[in-house]
Amino acid sequence: MEEVWTRALRRRSEERGTSSGSASEGGWGFGAVSGGTAPARGGGAECAGRGSSAAGRGCSRSRQPQACGGRWARDPTVVVMEAGDFLDSLIYGACVIFTLGMFSAGLSDLRHMRMTRSVDNVQFLPFLTTEVNNLGWLSYGALKGDGILIVVNTVGAALQTLYILAYLHYCPRKRVVLLQTATLLGVLLLGYGYFWLLVPNPEVRLQQLGLFCSVFTISMYLSPLADLAKVIQTKSTQCLSYPLTIATLLTSASWCLYGFRLRDPYIMVSNFPGIVTSFIRFWLFWKYPQEQDRNYWLLQT
Template identity: 85%
Template sequence: MEAGAADALLSGVCVVFTLGMFSTGLSDLRHMWMTRRVDSVQFLPFLTTDVNNLSWLGYGTLKGDGTLIVVNAVGAVLQTLYILVYLHYCPRKGVELLQTAALLGVLLLGFGYFWLLVPNIEARLQQLGLFCSVFTISMYLSPLTDLARVIQTKSTQRLSFSLTIATLLTSASWTLYGFRLSDPYIMVPNVPGILTSFIRLWLFWKYPQEQDRNYQLLQT
């Protein structure tokens, strides 16, 4: 396979896997739409993913990378839709609006700094790439507290198997994509996604959800 065809195939794989991961939120969207309640749906992952998408969209635009632009533009639209529906059905919006204002403030300050105070394009690209990388790594590492809770309770009910597989495939494809482009800002932050996905898969193997249901039945 020629290099150009291989790059195009890898780009397509990144787009498909990433949009598949973003679309896992459609089940939450359907739940909120049908029940008109937010129940156990978590708001912060929608918000942080949206900010992450917008950050990488800026990096992709500055770099001229069509794959990054397409994926993160669609991702930002989806996450914004999830956020708006959540806020519509959330009875008390104070905390959510405060979180939204805080993260959007950080995003606006960051972009103001990069575009106004860093005139050199190459320096701007490197600093924005570093910002995106750190933000992505923090997103992948933030669920470690949930994983510790799973080990403590010996229950994987709070984990999503489909999201775990989607995250593994997405992280692996972007790691390979970043390696192919010799872009550490794309490659490095996706490695924690691979590692945490393997940890989740190990937890699913060690604490099967069928075992959780049987345990709950014995308790009732």
């Protein structure tokens, strides 16, 4: 009799061990659902969906926010990365849109040359210097593998080439214009020969090319300082363009942010003078408003 009783107890304990092992082998626990008993995965996917309590073995209180929280339990690192990607997309889009907007400003000069069949009140040197600047940054972007720089400066170089050809077509003094163009193109070819033939190290070449582009861009931003001095002398902002000032500020600020995000000092530092000169122009527009300009020119006449 004792032997039968011992066998029964042993069989019952084995059954309990088997059931508990099969329940915990795949991470299964027991959760109360609608007053009954139902299996629930250890990750707790059924906990929040069916309104079960946190008493299930697979969904402990310490892991409940991650396993059963749903949307509100997202990883903060993922959220920060997504916000950073969205900010980068905004900066990239701003660089492309604002820069192409500035380059397309020459379309009004092109339309003026076609309608009047002359180059009156159209300056040639900005087209040429912008062409050299675009080709320099295009080379820098190609060497660095920067798609934004490549796209923007390719379009800019194409537009400046169109403006230069139109100016050459309608200009009566073609010899002077051709001499200026040949001089700058010669300097550009010498620069390409130096960077690509005499500087074999790609890293050193990238640094020197970035330094050249930065210095050239800074000189372009600082070149209108003579016009600003003329505004102060004449107390008139008639020679300044308010829309162009806004476009310069937006373009310079977007490229500064772009360089900051990439940790590229050549892009960031070279566009900072554009922000400074834009604020100086805004101050001149505020100090010498249009009404004061009109009164000044009436007195002069």
